[in-house]
Amino acid sequence: MSLAVFLILAAASVLFALLVVFTKNPVHSVIYLILAFFAIAGQYVLLNAQFLAVVHIIVYAGAIMVLFLFVLMLLNLNMDTEPTQTGRWKLGAAIAAGMLLVTFIGALKGGIQLSAVTDHNPQVGLVQNLGRVLFTDFVVPFEIAGILFLAAMVGAVMVGKRDVTI
């Protein structure tokens, strides 16, 4: 049952990822990427990481991709006739990406020795447990992430302003 769900979600995510790459219109690429993110969120639910799935939907589909769509709309880029790479470059890119995939699979095939966890805790992906870990073991990285967000926000505003004198 869960294997079938996994295979369906995996096929959907791979299909939508390929459509992101091969669609000419950038707006359609954004839509397909949102669908791929929903498939990945389904994988998170399958992995019993419910809070991660919800945050993934909110942050990626809700915030980041809306930002992409806004930029596409502001720049008025929803045309189908965007320039493409030459055929030779495409062949080289396909060979490079394929070699990377072969390297990954060859390096990782059969080499994963997980230490057998006898008692699987089903609560590990819930918000109670994650919040406890985040605010005890990882509280310093959490604060640094907040500073990073502030810096990114200030930087985005500064970069986006029309006439900045530095």
Next chain:
Amino acid sequence: MLDVVKTIPIEYYVYLSSLLFCIGVFGVLIRRNAIVVLMCIELMLNAVNLLLAAFSTYLSDAQGQIMVFFIMVVAAAEAAVGLGILVMIFRNTKSTDIYSLDSLKH
């Protein structure tokens, strides 16, 4: 849902993540629109996130999922700053084609 650990080998998640990552690499190499290149980078980050979440569940350890949160933070900051830079590039060159950014070559 806990039968995932018993019925699906961890290799399947490794293969899926590798495939998604390589599709992202392929998109970065093949597309000329800088916005789509940024989207392919998001796809690569998501492949890594999926693998971290899978290992977190298989090892019954919450630290992998915390790492996913931090990767999401970095991805959001990167998207905001990257799109800001793109808007500025578009204002100067009137295009988002990456080949319009070759002034360092000349």
